[in-house]
Amino acid sequence: MTPKIAHFLSSSSPATPCLVLDLDRVAENYAALQTAFPRARIFYALKANPARPILERLVALGASFDAASWEEIELCLAAGATPDRVSFGNTIKKAASIRRARAAGIDLFVFDSIEELEKIAGNAPGARVFCRLVVATDGAAFPLARKFGTGTDMALELMQRARELGLVPYGLSFHAGSQQTAPDAHEAAIGQVAMLFDDLEKSGIKLGMINMGGGFPTRYHEEIPPIAHFGQRIGHALDYHFGNDMPEIFVEPGRFLVGDAAVVESEVVLVSHRSKTDPVRWVYLDIGRFGGLSETEGEGTKYRITTPHDGGADGPVIIAGPTCDSADTLYEYTSVHMPLALRAGDRVVIHATGAYVTTYATTGFNGFKPLDEHYL
Amino acid sequence: MTPKIAHFLSSSSPATPCLVLDLDRVAENYAALQTAFPRARIFYALKANPARPILERLVALGASFDAASWEEIELCLAAGATPDRVSFGNTIKKAASIRRARAAGIDLFVFDSIEELEKIAGNAPGARVFCRLVVATDGAAFPLARKFGTGTDMALELMQRARELGLVPYGLSFHAGSQQTAPDAHEAAIGQVAMLFDDLEKSGIKLGMINMGGGFPTRYHEEIPPIAHFGQRIGHALDYHFGNDMPEIFVEPGRFLVGDAAVVESEVVLVSHRSKTDPVRWVYLDIGRFGGLSETEGEGTKYRITTPHDGGADGPVIIAGPTCDSADTLYEYTSVHMPLALRAGDRVVIHATGAYVTTYATTGFNGFKPLDEHYL
Numbered sequence: 001m002t003p004k005i006a007h008f009l010s011s012s013s014p015a016t017p018c019l020v021l022d023l024d025r026v027a028e029n030y031a032a033l034q035t036a037f038p039r040a041r042i043f044y045a046l047k048a049n050p051a052r053p054i055l056e057r058l059v060a061l062g063a064s065f066d067a068a069s070w071e072e073i074e075l076c077l078a079a080g081a082t083p084d085r086v087s088f089g090n091t092i093k094k095a096a097s098i099r100r101a102r103a104a105g106i107d108l109f110v111f112d113s114i115e116e117l118e119k120i121a122g123n124a125p126g127a128r129v130f131c132r133l134v135v136a137t138d139g140a141a142f143p144l145a146r147k148f149g150t151g152t153d154m155a156l157e158l159m160q161r162a163r164e165l166g167l168v169p170y171g172l173s174f175h176a177g178s179q180q181t182a183p184d185a186h187e188a189a190i191g192q193v194a195m196l197f198d199d200l201e202k203s204g205i206k207l208g209m210i211n212m213g214g215g216f217p218t219r220y221h222e223e224i225p226p227i228a229h230f231g232q233r234i235g236h237a238l239d240y241h242f243g244n245d246m247p248e249i250f251v252e253p254g255r256f257l258v259g260d261a262a263v264v265e266s267e268v269v270l271v272s273h274r275s276k277t278d279p280v281r282w283v284y285l286d287i288g289r290f291g292g293l294s295e296t297e298g299e300g301t302k303y304r305i306t307t308p309h310d311g312g313a314d315g316p317v318i319i320a321g322p323t324c325d326s327a328d329t330l331y332e333y334t335s336v337h338m339p340l341a342l343r344a345g346d347r348v349v350i351h352a353t354g355a356y357v358t359t360y361a362t363t364g365f366n367g368f369k370p371l372d373e374h375y376l
Numbered sequence: 377m378t379p380k381i382a383h384f385l386s387s388s389s390p391a392t393p394c395l396v397l398d399l400d401r402v403a404e405n406y407a408a409l410q411t412a413f414p415r416a417r418i419f420y421a422l423k424a425n426p427a428r429p430i431l432e433r434l435v436a437l438g439a440s441f442d443a444a445s446w447e448e449i450e451l452c453l454a455a456g457a458t459p460d461r462v463s464f465g466n467t468i469k470k471a472a473s474i475r476r477a478r479a480a481g482i483d484l485f486v487f488d489s490i491e492e493l494e495k496i497a498g499n500a501p502g503a504r505v506f507c508r509l510v511v512a513t514d515g516a517a518f519p520l521a522r523k524f525g526t527g528t529d530m531a532l533e534l535m536q537r538a539r540e541l542g543l544v545p546y547g548l549s550f551h552a553g554s555q556q557t558a559p560d561a562h563e564a565a566i567g568q569v570a571m572l573f574d575d576l577e578k579s580g581i582k583l584g585m586i587n588m589g590g591g592f593p594t595r596y597h598e599e600i601p602p603i604a605h606f607g608q609r610i611g612h613a614l615d616y617h618f619g620n621d622m623p624e625i626f627v628e629p630g631r632f633l634v635g636d637a638a639v640v641e642s643e644v645v646l647v648s649h650r651s652k653t654d655p656v657r658w659v660y661l662d663i664g665r666f667g668g669l670s671e672t673e674g675e676g677t678k679y680r681i682t683t684p685h686d687g688g689a690d691g692p693v694i695i696a697g698p699t700c701d702s703a704d705t706l707y708e709y710t711s712v713h714m715p716l717a718l719r720a721g722d723r724v725v726i727h728a729t730g731a732y733v734t735t736y737a738t739t740g741f742n743g744f745k746p747l748d749e750h751y752l
Contacts, residue, residue, distance in 0.1 A: 047700055047742050068700045071743030090742070092646050092660045092698050095721065113648035113658075119720060147658075147702040154651060270468050272489035275530060282489075282523075284468040290736065297673070297703070322468050324423055324444045326523040327673070344495060345471065359741040360666065363734070366423050366466070367447030370739050 001263050001349060004376050009265055009349075016347065017287035018372035021049075021262035021354050023057045029257045030061050033216070036231025040249040043087055045214050046072055048254030048355040049262075053375035055079035058257075066214075066252040070097035073106060083107070087211075089252065091116060091132055091148055098123035110173060110211075112150045117158055121165035128170035129162050130211055131155045133196075135189040140177020140215060141300060148175065152196050159200055159207075171209025171247065172196060179255060179301075180215040181224055183233040190234070194241035210238075211250040218259025220352050221302045227256070255355040262354030264292070264371065268346045269322050280316045283338060285348065288321010288328040292371055293350070294360035296330045304351040309339035323366040377639050377725060380752050385641055385725075392723065393663035394748035397425075397638035397730050399433045405633045406437050409592070412607025416625040419463055421590050422448055424630030424731040425638075429751035431455035434633075442590075442628040446473035449482060459483070463587075465628065467492060467508055467524055474499035486549060486587075488526045493534055497541035504546035505538050506587055507531045509572075511565040516553020516591060517676060525550065528572050535576055535583075547585025547623065548572060555631060555677075556591040557600055559609040566610070570617035586614075587626040594635025596728050597678045603632070631731040638730030640668070640747065644722045645698050656692045659714060661724065664697010664704040668747055669726070670736035672706045680727040685715035699742040 002022040009020060033042060043066040044058050050072060055065070056079045064085040065076040076086050083105030088098070091112045098109065102124035109124060111117045112132040120129055134149030150158065159169040172193050176185035190210070197207050212234070217224040238246065270284040287293060295301035305319070314337040321328035342348075361370040378398040385396060409418060419442040420434050426448060431441070432455045440461040441452040452462050459481030464474070467488045474485065478500035485500060487493045488508040496505055510525030526534065535545040548569050552561035566586070573583055588610070593600040614622065646660040663669060671677035681695070690713040697704035718724075737746040 045700075050740075050743065067743070069698075069743035071740070071745065075743065090698075090700050092696075094643070094645050094662065113646070113650070115648045115720065116646055119646070146708070147696055147705055148700075151651060267470070269470050270489070270492055270495070272491045274489070275527060286470065320468075320523055322445075322466075324421075324466050324524075329523055332522070344491065359738060361739050363737050363739055363746050364426075364447070365735040367426065367443070367445035367451065369447065 001351065005263055008374065008376055014265065014374060015372060016265050016267040017285075017291060018374060019262050019264050019353060019358055020374045020376065021051070021054070021258065022376050023053055023261070025261035026054055026057060026257055027061060029261065030058065030063065032227050033251070033253060033256060036227040037235070037249065037251055039246065040251045043089070043250055043252045044257055045089070045252045045254030046075065047359065049258045049358055050075050051358065051373060051375055052079055054258060055081070070100045073101050073104065077104060087250075093119070095119055095123050102127060108170070111158070112148060114158060114161065117162055117165065117167070121162075121167055125166055126168065128168040130171040130173050130209060131158050133172055133174045133189070133192065135174045135176065135185060135192065137175070137177030137180065137185055139180055139182040139185060141179035152192060155196060156199055156203075159205055160203060163205060169200070169205050169207065171207050171211055171250075173211035173213060173250075175213030176215050178215045179217045181217050183230045186212060186230070186234045187237040190237040190241055197247070207247060209248040209250060211252065214252040214254050214256065216253050216256035218255050218352055218355065221304055258354035260352045260354065264350040264353040264357065266348055266350060268342060268344050268348060270344050271342055280318055281338075283317045283319050283342065284322055285319065286322050287350075287371060288323060288330060290323055290325065290328055290362045290365040291321060291368060292357040292361035293321070293330060293353075295356055299331055299334045302331070302334055303353060305336075305338075305348050306351070307339055307342055307348045308346055309341040312339045312341050314339045322368060325365070377727065381639055384750065384752055390641065390750060391748060392641050392643040393661075393667060394750060395638050395640050395729060395734055396750045396752065397427070397430070397634065398752050399429055399637070401637035402430055402433060402633055403437060405637065406434065406439065408603050409627070409629060409632060412603040413611070413625065413627055415622065416627045419465070419626055419628045420633055421465070421628045421630030422451065423735065425634045425734055426451050427734065427749060427751055428455055430634060431457070446476045449477050449480065453480060463626075469495070471495055471499050478503060484546070487534070488524060490534060490537065493538055493541065493543070497538075497543055501542055502544070504544040506547040506549050506585060507534050509548055509550045509565070509568065511550040511552065511561060511568065513551070513553030513556065513561055515556055515558040515561060517555035528568060531572060532575055532579075535581055536579060539581060545576070545581050545583065547583050547587055547626075549587035549589060549626075551589030552591050554591045555593045557593050559606045562588060562606070562610045563613040566613040566617055573623070583623060585624040585626060587628065590628040590630050590632065592629050592632035594631050594728055594731065597680055634730035636728045636730065640726040640729040640733065642724055642726060644718060644720050644724060646720050647718055656694055657714075659693045659695050659718065660698055661695065662698050663726075663747060664699060664706060666699055666701065666704055666738045666741040667697060667744060668733040668737035669697070669706060669729075671732055675707055675710045678707070678710055679729060681712075681714075681724050682727070683715055683718055683724045684722055685717040688715045688717050690715045698744060701741070
């Protein structure tokens with residue numbers, strides 16, 4: 001938690017649940033990423049958090065944007081991004097969305113199948129396209145392999161087909177998985193991409209860009225390697241494979257830029273004992289899986305939670321959300337301890353919740369409104 | 377799909393994704409439930425779908441309401457329900473919500489722990505309370521056991537404590553699990569409840585109500601027993617245990633009343649082959665897990681999906697939503713076949729989507745707005 005967030009929480013006691021994000025931390029993360037990848041162009045994957053203040057700050061910093069839909073493209077443009085700084089980065093696009101994007105001046109579209117490629121050709125004639133490859137994503141908390149990407153053989157044909165369709169075969173992308181904690185997957189993928197660059201050049205197609213996706217980790221409970229470590233290893237792999245013929249390098253961070261820039265403040269609704277003999281207490285918060293903490297599904301993301309009583313005697317707890325839905329249980333099999341002094345009405349802080357929280361909130365399951373958002 | 381829904385879809389081609397619900401079907405389900413349980417008072421669990429037209433129709437039919445939050449109570453009152461027809465049915469309530477509910481005239485509160493009981497006593501003095509028991513939920517698609525309810529020993533003490541705290545110990549509740557396809561769990565629970573009624577009477581507490589929760593099933597793919605079957609078996613168990621000293625009987629259906637009253641219409645965004653050799657196509661719809669089809673988590677709820685090409689040659693598919701999130705895959709391990717003629721732009725119908733869809737939709741993950749809703 002940054003000093004600015006701490007001051008806001010203590011001075012204004014906002015209604016809970018709420019998210020409080022420090023825009024300066026986003027700027028610091030942006031600078032750290034640019035330092036680690038000096039030759040990369042940074043596209044913010046706004047699906048992580050599309051709040052206007054974040055977009056405006058990143059526009060001012062010179063960032064580009066990776067949009068998942070026409071609606072996200074509109075958000076970028078409204079925040080001041082020029083169309084040349086927006087990539088339509090979803091391999092699944094409605095024809096109408098492609099047309100709207102093209103009419104708005106977007107000139108960068110991803111695909112991973114012949115069907116999508118033909119749809120782009122029909123609705124954004126002449127556009128620059130890049131093909132998403134499927135790569136190994138070992139080491140990632142959220143691998144993305146099965147739903148997206150195509151193999152290198154298919155990619156070769158698709159890029160040739162793109163040219164036949166009057167599109168500009170512009171580059172290749174891959175995604176090493178979200179919350180990826182090691183650069184090995186990137187290194188392996190860069191080798192694959194380099195071979196494909198070579199093969200395509202032999203068929204007369206000179207590509208100009210590698211999009212390495214996002215997935216750079218933010219810190220939850222476990223230590224993660226510094227971003228400089230990724231930059232060094234990945235930079236070395238790029239030099240090795242591309243030397244003096246370096247293409248443009250794109251990265252698409254979402255979580256990395258905003259994840260640790262925010263906290264969620266939540267009120268404890270109930271602390272209960274389920275029987276006289278069971279030492280485990282149930283702690284119910286006013287935010288749960290349906291209020292935005294969706295990434296706790298399968299107890300995947302283990303958020304750090306602090307309380308006003310930390311340091312005192314503690315004991316094991318199960319943590320759940322406020323809805324009448326048993327799936328709305330955050331941590332039941334994960335070992336979590338909380339102070340014995342914790343009571344209903346206490347406020348707790350859930351750390352590193354800047355990414356993939358506000359947008360996952362439901363419209364109002366059980367009547368609970370989406371969490372408030374404060375951008376400082 | 378009812379004729380009214382079919383006519384609406386064919387005549388107005390609404391923007392997709394959208395939910396279309398037939399209020400007459402809700403009324404029919406209400407009547408069928410009342411016939412199956414002639415002595416029960418029906419509380420609609422509005423978390424399943426809190427749309428105003430549904431609430432107004434049910435108010436007109438004489439229904440009562442099971443609300444999960446103060447916000448849901450407000451919805452009931454705004455739709456014309458009097459406070460005596462609203463139960464605050466969430467075991468996890470903020471103190472402020474209890475106070476507001478009490479001030480609005482609500483006189484029925486659930487609890488399952490001493491902590492919640494004391495919170496009710498402090499914020500709704502003198503209110504009627506009922507204690508939720510944990511019971512076996514074998515046979516349910518969504519068991520609810522671990523998060524809610526207390527054992528019979530504890531319940532006995534809690535009801536005595538309720539009296540000491542100046543509350544009215546009014547009844548006992550249980551929930552046999554959501555989408556429960558057999559009445560065995562209800563029968564066993566009624567036996568448990570009867571013994572507890574006896575034990576409490578010995579200590580001078582005469583209870584007046586059994587709340588059997590909801591969980592009655594709606595039809596997705598598999599055949600389900602008719603509601604009359606539940607009514608008969610459960611009625612018999614009540615007669616056996618309570619005879620001429622029958623307490624008030626409450627039921628709290630959500631899914632049963634609205635589940636099969638609506639369909640979702642969705643547009644196919646992309647049908648793609650991932651390689652030349654794999655016969656499995658990926659079918660991407662414009663609604664997925666984050667657009668409201670949350671109950672497909674773990675491929676739990678298997679919705680029936682129909683297409684304009686049904687009857688033609690088909691083949692295996694994987695079905696996914698439109699977002700850049702691999703968790704947004706609906707059916708990958710479930711065997712689903714769809715027509716080979718299916719193309720991007722086709723409209724498909726997802727059946728029995730009246731319950732737990734609109735409220736699970738996210739506020740806008742990937743920029744996609746929540747689905748439109750039409751109530752006929």
